[in-house]
Amino acid sequence: MSKKSQAEMSFLEHLEELRWHLVRSLLYIFVFAVLAFISKNIVFDVILLGPSKPEFFTNSFLCKVGNNLGMSALCINQTPLSLQNINMTGQFTTHLWISFLAGIIAAFPLIFWEFWRFIKPALYKEEIEQSRGAIFFASILFTIGILFAYYIICPLSVHFLGNYKVSEQVDNIVNLGSYISTVSSIILASGILFELPMFIYFLSKVGLVTADTLKKYRRHSIVVTLALAAIITPPDVISQILVCLPLILLYEAGIIIARGVEARKEKALKLK
Structure with a gap:
């Protein structure tokens, strides 16, 4: 569809076009959610409960480093969490919810592709060329964010929250829903933030932000980053720093990206 024909489309036609993109996106989520639902053992025993087990890669690696350095504090999650379910429908609803989240995560590249197909007709040929590879880079960043949360933030969070006690008289017997909610929210939030x-x-690209604006609000972004880190991580300094540093680096990368976009716009204007 050309830009001209796109411009001539009525509001209802735009809604109809958007509706089909949303329908296909939901279909992708549904397919992957079904696959996750029937792969219950892998999704729960291997993936979601993995960060709480001693043999998990991060836990095992940190423990080896701690033993070599004589720092026993690095041996985290060496005692598996004791999980329980207290609701009749708890395990089933948790299974459904996690299958849905897994569907969203697995279908993310396809969902982003549908979004790209929706806005692509409204772009000029030069803008399409400059934006080529957006789906690839968005998928890479999302995957890196998920892996970062899963292998670094989650084990530290599980260890801190699972072993934190207000009194030695109170034992931690974690509710399954609480554990799943904590791990899944950290993973999904990290993927989005990345x-x-x-x-x-x-x-x-649409002129809502500039490199100068991003530089001007750099200090404000650090405050927002600290707030976000406090929301998606447990209240320990190490986890918050581990979340803040990548976000600050990503913000700085955004400044470079915005500068590059502005330079291409100026070059295009000069050519005209």
């Missing part, structure tokens, strides 16, 4: 450079790229 899309920051892509958000900045599209905002700079």
Whole structure:
């Protein structure tokens, strides 16, 4: 569809086009959710409960380092959490919810592709060329964010929250829903936050942000980053620092990206 024909489309036609993109996105989520639902043992025993087990890669690696350095504090999650379910429908609803989240995560590249197909007709040929590879980079950033949360933030969070006690008289017997909610929210939030450079790229393309604006609000972004880190991580300094540093680096990368977009716009204007 050309830009001209796109411009001539009525509001209802735009809604109809958007509706089909949303329908296909939901279909992708449904397919992957079904696959996750029937792969219950892998999704729960291997993936979600993995960070709480001694043999998990991060836990095992840190323990080896701690033993070599004589720092026993690095041996985290060496005693598996005791999980329980207290609701009749708890395990089933948790299974459904996690299958749905797994569907969203697995279908993310396809969902982003549908979003790209929706806005692509409204772009000029030069803009399409400059945006080529957006789906690839968005998927890479999302995957890196998920892996970062899963292998670094989750084990530290599980260890801190699972072993924190207000009194030695109170034992931690964690509810299954609480554990799953904590791990899944950390993973999903991290994946979304790592899309920051892509958000900045599209905002700079439409002129809503500039490199100078991002520089001006750099200090404010650090405060926001600290707040976000406090929300998605447990209240220990190490986890918050581990979340803050990548986000600050991604923000700085966004400034470079915005500067590049502005330079290409200036070059295009000069050619005209």
